[in-house]
Amino acid sequence: MSPWRLTGWLCGAIIAASVVACVVMAGMRSNGLIQITVTALDAAAEPRDHNLPFVKQKEALPDYEIVVNLNDGQRIRLGAKPDSSAVGGLTWNLSDPVSLAEVASVRLDEQDKLISDAITEVQIQDS
8 A cells, every 4th residue: 555545544534533523522512401490489479360368279379481582583482380389490391402502581471361471581691
């Protein structure tokens, strides 16, 4: 085998190994959103559907919903957790991971039958 052919094979192997190493490192270092957990810090400050004592207290708990707003204007609705308190923490799982670079904000809504109210919205910024 000629030295030029051997050098060509060696250079090709180095380039292939470099590409594989870059793909593996990118996969290991990438960040994706897979789960969102919301915890209420104060049970008394949680929104309630009504404040009538002894009347359907379970139904008075909020109906929390998470909406993930993407940079391209799309929205991912993760569904509502009806009649649930967030004092112990509520968790939503995404079916497919979403790159953090694509996420503009995450909004927590209190879903009502007539009008849903935004409780808070967290902006995601690149660092």
